[in-house]
Amino acid sequence: MAGIYIHIPFCKKLCFYCDFYHVITSEQNSVFVEALLKETELRKDYLEDETVSTIYIGGGTPSVFSIKELSDILNEINKFFSVEENCEITIELNPDDVNQNYMEGLKKLNINRISLGVQSWRDPDLKMLNRRHNSEQAAAALSEVFNAGFNNVTIDLIYGIPGMTVKEWSSNLDIAFSFDIKHLSAYHLTIEPGTVFGKMLEKGHFTEIDENESNAQFNTLIEKAESAGFIHYEISNFGKPGYFSKHNSNYWKQINYLGLGPSAHSFNGYSRQWNIRNLNGYIKAINSGKSFFEKEELDAKARFNEYIMTSLRTMWGIDLEYIETTFEKEGYDYVVNLSGKFKNYGLMKQEKNSLILTNQGKMISDNIISEFMMPSED
Numbered sequence: 001m002a003g004i005y006i007h008i009p010f011c012k013k014l015c016f017y018c019d020f021y022h023v024i025t026s027e028q029n030s031v032f033v034e035a036l037l038k039e040t041e042l043r044k045d046y047l048e049d050e051t052v053s054t055i056y057i058g059g060g061t062p063s064v065f066s067i068k069e070l071s072d073i074l075n076e077i078n079k080f081f082s083v084e085e086n087c088e089i090t091i092e093l094n095p096d097d098v099n100q101n102y103m104e105g106l107k108k109l110n111i112n113r114i115s116l117g118v119q120s121w122r123d124p125d126l127k128m129l130n131r132r133h134n135s136e137q138a139a140a141a142l143s144e145v146f147n148a149g150f151n152n153v154t155i156d157l158i159y160g161i162p163g164m165t166v167k168e169w170s171s172n173l174d175i176a177f178s179f180d181i182k183h184l185s186a187y188h189l190t191i192e193p194g195t196v197f198g199k200m201l202e203k204g205h206f207t208e209i210d211e212n213e214s215n216a217q218f219n220t221l222i223e224k225a226e227s228a229g230f231i232h233y234e235i236s237n238f239g240k241p242g243y244f245s246k247h248n249s250n251y252w253k254q255i256n257y258l259g260l261g262p263s264a265h266s267f268n269g270y271s272r273q274w275n276i277r278n279l280n281g282y283i284k285a286i287n288s289g290k291s292f293f294e295k296e297e298l299d300a301k302a303r304f305n306e307y308i309m310t311s312l313r314t315m316w317g318i319d320l321e322y323i324e325t326t327f328e329k330e331g332y333d334y335v336v337n338l339s340g341k342f343k344n345y346g347l348m349k350q351e352k353n354s355l356i357l358t359n360q361g362k363m364i365s366d367n368i369i370s371e372f373m374m375p376s377e378d
């Protein structure tokens with residue numbers, strides 16, 4: 001069982017918070033698709049004989065691609081990999097790309113999970129983030145998705161936006177839950193260096209919301225999502241029973257995956273590799289037979305850190321039995337000893353053989369995770 005991620009790097013407009021690899025152009029689609037098809041063939045042995053149980057088309061904005069372009073990509077994957085019959089196939093869509101014809105086309109490609117980038121139901125937030133859609137378009141797009149017969153639907157929302165109050169965030173969530181969505185990914189706005197917001201912050205032209213407000217919005221998110229029947233299965237992800245993202249859950253469970261396209265990451269248990277984060281560089285390298293990725297072999301410490309980083313973010317937490325079998329007594333003692341203080345502070349709890357973050361712990365998950373990281377020897 002393995003996953004494939006495909007990175008479509010094109011966008012029509014720059015969102016001010018965006019740190020994903022993307023280019024604002026629509027002129028290189030066909031040369032890019034050609035390179036992507038070549039990469040698919042070149043990497044046909046990466047997953048060895050594993051069956052592909054999830055495919056995730058992300059970006060960038062995959063919905064800038066025509067049905068024909070998406071069809072060519074999926075056909076190539078089917079040609080070189082053994083894809084499970086009921087494979088979860090997700091595509092990310094921007095609301096203003098959605099229309100009846102497009103959705104019908106996606107259905108014919110056997111895409112069965114839709115991820116719609118709503119981000120907020122408030123126009124002032126969407127303007128501030130420099131999104132290209134408005135809330136009316138988002139609502140119309142969501143209805144169109146359901147009308148086309150898609151049932152497994154997730155949306156993205158962003159909280160912690162300057163100017164957004166807890167009350168406004170709460171009503172954003174009410175609107176989201178008034179639709180029959182099965183999954184929600186909710187991310188706190190983070191300001192990354194190099195983004196438009198990052199540059200504004202450097203110049204003192206951007207003020208982040210304070211910690212109390214952040215925590216209040218996170219608590220509101222958990223309370224409202226849980227009372228709407230969603231399970232909080234990962235820090236930023238909530239799903240109705242049976243509708244967790246299989247693709248992302250596989251990342252968190254250390255299942256192998258292949259990433260295709262510029263900046264895409266791959267993992268096979270022992271090494272991690274990442275493609276060139278530059279569209280022209282990627283196309284040139286693929287077409288000239290040169291190396292198009294960097295690779296890191298993972299030693300035991302790196303694998304330990306990788307496991308902690310992903311597992312601690314989930315409701316399944318750190319599996320102590322797995323730690324003991326995989327990282328032996330040294331790894332087990334290290335985790336158990338370190339967990340003591342977090343348990344005393346009420347930030348972590350032990351359920352049977354698993355160490356799990358409490359809601360309070362989730363608020364400072366990054367700090368707790370970094371304390372668990374084993375320093376490398378060099």
Ligand code: SF4
Pocket residue numbers: 010011012013014015018019020021022059060061
């Ligand atoms: S649509 Fe997504 S990838 Fe493109 S600029 Fe906006 S956030 Fe970034």
